Amino acid sequence: MTREATFNGFVSLALLLFPLWAWWADEPFMITLATKVAILGLAGVGLNIALGLGGLVSLGHAAFFGIGGYAMGILASHAQSYAPLMEWPFLIEGTKSMPIIWIVALIASAVAALLIGALSLRTSGVYFIMITLAFGQMLYYFAISWSAYGGEDGLSIYVRNGFPGMNTLDPIQFFIIAYVLLMIAILFASRLARSAFGLALNAARQTPVRAETVGIVPYRLQLVAFTLSGAITGLAGALFADLNRFVSPTMLSWQTSGEIMVFLILGGTARLFGPVVGAAVFIILEEILGDFSDYWHIHLGVLLLLIVLFARGGIIGLVAGEEKRHA
Amino acid sequence: MKIKMLMAAASTAILAATAAQAEKVKVGMITTLSGGGASLGIAIRDGFMLAVKQSGNDNIEVIIEDDQRKPEIAVQLADKMIQSEKVDVLTGIVWSNLAMAVVPATTAQGKFYLSPNAGPSALAGKGCHPNYFNVAWQNDNLHEAAGAYASSAGLKNSFILAPNYPAGQDALAGYKRTYGGEIAGELFTKLGQTDYASELAQIRASGADSVFFFLPGGMGISFLKQYADSGIDLPLVGPAFSFDQDILQAVGDAALGVHNTSQWNKDLDNAANAGFVEAFVAEYGRLPSLYASQGYDTANLLLSAMAKADVADQDAFRDALRAADFASVRGDFTFGSNQHPVQDIYVRQVIKEGDVYTNKLVGAALENHADAYVGDCKM
Amino acid sequence: MSFLLFVEQLLNGLQFGVMLFLTAAGLTLVFGVMGLINLAHGSLIMVGAFAAATVSAATGSYLLAIAASIVGAAAAGAIIEMLVIRRLYKRDHLDQVLATFALILIFSEGTRYVFGSFPLYLNIPPYLAGPVTLPGGIEYPLYRLTIIVVGLLIAAGLFLLIARTRIGIQIRAGESDREMIAALGVDISRLYTLVFALGAGLAGLAGAMIGAIQSVQVGMGEPILILAFVVIVIGGIGSIKGALIGSILVGVTDTMGGILLPAFFRLFMDNSAAMSTGSALATMSIYILMALVLILKPSGLYGGKA
The missing domain is CATH 3.40.50.2300 (Response regulator)
Known part of the structure; x- marks a missing residue:
């Protein structure tokens, strides 16, 4: 086992044991924090497929995070009011079942990522960054003025959605759900990186010209990666909305995109567990710094700057040393 | 004391x-x-x-x-x-x-x-x-008071605008609920918008005799400054949010004389x-x-x-x-029975006291006013 | 809609476009010459506005306030270039995005720490206040007219600077071949600092000019920054001409969309439904414009390499 693999094992165990301890110690809020780490980590794992594996610096992933959130909000609000989503040409009812909501969230955010990706991937580099950012803003403004689903007020769901056989209102049980989904996504991401697809994508990122001469079409590979990436981030959005029992346009704002990206750099870009470690550090900082200063963003900014400038591998890079720069 | x-x-x-x-x-x-x-x-x-x-x-x-x-x-x-x-x-x-x-x-x-x-x-x-x-x-209250004030002040043709988000939509609905005159024009602006040149041009062209606006925070500061500079000389009416003590200093002279509605004044x-x-x-x-x-x-x-x-x-x-x-x-x-205030809502006017911009009380707009939703509350 | 109103709205679109140009010009230069994407450009707008408000409060002079905004933002730009940005030129775009995102956090909260949470006061000077009557009977605020004129003058100045001066030659050389100009003995790090400070100064000027008609507050720059990105995508990176055309396109589309779309929906919907559908679509209109340009010309209207 490499040092990174050992560290990853330690992180997954710690993220599981901490809430179990909190459960035993009757500190439900600590469980909520751990759940937040798992869900935001999941969003980061999604972004990491585009960014770490595909080299696509997307500053618009909040769009998919928010679409996932709204998939949950819209379905659950219709179920809550017993008003069907549509009656014609066929009847679609709302639902409070998590698995169905997840599937809808995955599909909706995948379709959005496919459309945005198809346009944005016509360009590259800094254009790509600005275009993804702009499309994200477009959806943000749309959500604000979309009064049917609350506009800026957002949508409140009074009771958390259900999962067969579990009591999702119990913090620890909801944590387990988020944790299992996170682990499945990480497993998927690691398989993907080692698959023929992942290798070809990596080749297209590092030496695009050479990849094209052997018949790899970067556009298609990148579009698939971007779509998968958006879908996973969308799933995280649905879970995040369920954690808060609330969804609003804030989930779509460009600051959210920036924060998801910050998780990656804190933990270590293109590292399998980078987003999880980054999300954990971010939330710990928010809790600790937020407590003793109203101006904690300054400290966060300075820390982020130092990491970008001087510790490029992020925290995993510090612990496990500079390794291969791809997952 | x-x-x-x-x-x-x-x-x-x-x-x-x-x-x-x-x-x-x-x-x-x-x-x-x-x-x-x-x-x-x-x-x-x-x-x-x-x-x-x-x-x-x-x-x-x-x-x-x-x-x-x-x-x-x-x-x-x-x-x-x-x-x-x-x-x-x-x-x-x-x-x-x-x-x-x-x-x-x-x-x-x-x-x-x-x-x-x-x-x-x-x-x-x-x-x-x-x-x-x-x-x-309740969110609509101050807007309802503004509508009532506009009616009682003899304003007959208001141009109304608010940002396009739920509180903005409620604001216009609240104003119209108590306002008896005609609506010369109705506009939803972008939330967070800071440039109102286009809206001001439409106000000027509308033939209105007064303007009601709900633009909280920085939006209101921008609107008031630009309104003052546009040369439009119609009376403004709005809820207290854009004339609050803490932001009046940033608006300055542009707010002087404007009537606004509030349940409180100093x-x-x-x-x-x-x-x-x-x-x-x-x-x-x-x-x-x-x-x-x-x-x-x-x-x-x-x-x-x-x-x-x-x-x-x-x-x-x-x-x-x-x-x-x-x-x-x-x-x-x-x-009230929905546990929201039943209260008097006043009209205030922006004045300058020495170097400080503030409000003075003008009169009551609505007395013992309850909100419009109390009937929907089953409690 | 009357013809006069239409023309007035076009002027408004032009004025908005010119403001965007002041922001986009700096961004596109910095990208063209140094290959850097700077998210913190919006913060420099804010620095300019706060500098202007502070000086205006102390001296009461609008011209001094404008000067302070340019000097203050350029100085802030030069300082962050030397401390931080300089280390990012050779890095990938991801590092640049993150480091400049960090700078936004520091600038925004730092400004709040120093100036507090309440908006500052900055107003139009008396000699620029009020409307003037244009030929044809349009009443238009003098201040906005001044913004249009100043913005177009600055655009012309930038064209001259780049086409005719020694600095301009170096900037153009830097855009086409970065190694080459270093080899020619140009002090490249000084050139970079200069270009960055120039862009920052323009952003600061934009901040002061809009600060007088809007509100001077923390976070005022970011919405403009994102629109400036749209401008650059439309106009093409590195091109001052593209930035100017893109700015005016975005300014006019945004302004006219806000009026024409609700009017269009009013033809077949009731007033308030038309109003909210039209306004919702209007907020998206410039992004749709951007998507159209991307489909037709992925590298923007005047962009060379994508």
Whole structure:
């Protein structure tokens, strides 16, 4: 086992044991924090497929995070009011079942990522960054003025959605759900990186010209990666909305995109567990710094700057040393 | 005045000590203290803490957290305060969208919520709850007062505008509810918009005889400055939010003379208010804003209930809150059946006192006004 | 809609476009010459506005305030270039995005720490206040007219600077071949600092000019920054001409969309439904414009390499 693999094992165990301890110690809020780490980590794992594996610096992933959130909000609000989503040409009812909501969230955010990706991937580099950012803003403004689903007020769901056989209102049980989904996504991401697809994508990122001469079409590979990436981030959005029992346009704002990206750099870009470690550090900082200063963003900014400038591998890079720069 | 206030504080303290000496009341205040909009949260916090300090009551413990104006942060803070800190009462939220996220979660977990500002219609009507009290206003109230004022001032053809989001849509609906004249034009602007050149051109071309606008925060500052510069010379009417003490200084001359509606002003003639304004200036070195007055009233309502009942006895405590047995800085104050204020709403005018821009009271726009949603509340 | 109103709205679109140009010009230069994407450009707008408001409050002079905004933002730009940005030129775009995102956090909260949370006061000077009557009877605010003129003058100045001066030659050389100009003995790090400070100064000027008609507050720059990105995508990176055309396109589309779309929906919907549908679509109109340009010309209207 490499040092990174050992560290990853330690992180997954710690993220599981901490809430179990909190459960035993009757500190439900600590469980909520751990759940937040798992869900935001999941969003980061999604972004990491585009960014770490595909080299696509997307500053618009909040769009998919928010679409996932709204998939949950819209379905659950219709179920809550017993008003069907549509009656014609066929009847679609709302639902409070998590698995169905997840599937809808995955599909909706995948379709959005496919459309945005198809346009944005016509360009590259800094254009790509600005275009993804702009499309994200477009959806943000749309959500604000979309009064049917609350506009800026957002949508409140009074009771958390259900999962067969579990009591999702119990913090620890909801944590387990988020944790299992996170682990499945990480497993998927690691398989993907080692698959023929992942290798070809990596080749297209590092030496695009050479990849094209052997018949790899970067556009298609990148579009698939971007779509998968958006879908996973969308799933995280649905879970995040369920954690808060609330969804609003804030989930779509460009600051959210920036924060998801910050998780990656804190933990270590293109590292399998980078987003999880980054999300954990971010939330710990928010809790600790937020407590003793109203101006904690300054400290966060300075820390982020130092990491970008001087510790490029992020925290995993510090612990496990500079390794291969791809997952 | 000072002595009277001290005596009032002392008597509250004695009452509190005798009646509810059992349990401390833990209050969780979630409000916006950083980022854009922090000035509102700071005002609410300062007003609230001033009342707590004046009461000298040791049985109240206030935990203050910053929601950064982000709904999901606010929900998580609410969960934290309820689950870990085990607070009895939550308060502090400035924005309607944050209130819509936090209030249902709070009441569902069996805690009290006292709103010092936001009053979304959903929570006043169908979504009302025995544990939710609004101490400020229902969102439509000040707009309804503006409509009533416009009618009584003989304005017959208003141009109305607000941002395109739920509170903005409610604002225009509220104005139209009480306004009797014609609508010369109706516009929804972008939330956060800062340039109103295009809207001003349409106002100029519309043939209106007055303009009603609801543009909170920085939007209102921009609009007023640009309105003053446009050469349009129609009377402006709006709710107090764009003429609040804390932002008037940034608007400057552009706001002078504008009529706006509010349930409070610093020159409102009652003893509680005079004491509040004086103590606030002494404590913080600036004039109190509308938001500060609401924070102050919220704390005093809570203190009055604590003097009557033990928070552990939820039914008794709820009854004590409902009685609203405190000296509100806005004069008479009672709750309607949906636990939102029934109150007088006034017209104010922006003036300059020395170097400071502020408001003076002109008259009443609506008396004993309840909100439009009280009938939807089944409680 | 009357013809006069239409023309007035076009002027408004032009004025908005010119403001965007002042922001986009700096961004596109910095990207063209140094290959750097700078998210913190919006913060420099804010620095300019706060500098102007502070000086205006102290001296009462609007011209001094404008000068302070340019000097203050350029100085802030030069300082962050030397401390931080300089280390990012050779890094990938991801590092640049993150480091400049960090700078936004530091600038925004730092400004709030120093100036507090309440908006500052900055107003139009008396000699520029009020409307003037244009030929044809349009009443238009003098201040906005001044913004249009100043913005177009600056655009012309930039064209001259780049086409005719020694600095301009170096900038153009830097855009086409970065190694080459170093080899020619140009002090490249000085050139970079200069270009960055120039862009920052323009952003600061934009901040002061809009600060007088809007509000001077923390976070005022970011909405403009995102629109400036849209401008650059439309106009093409590195091209001052593209930035100017893109700015005006975005300014006019945004302004006219806000009026024409609701009017269009009013033809077959009731007033308030038309109003909210039209306004919602209008907020999206510039992004749709951007998508159209991308489909037709992925590298923007005047962009060379994508």
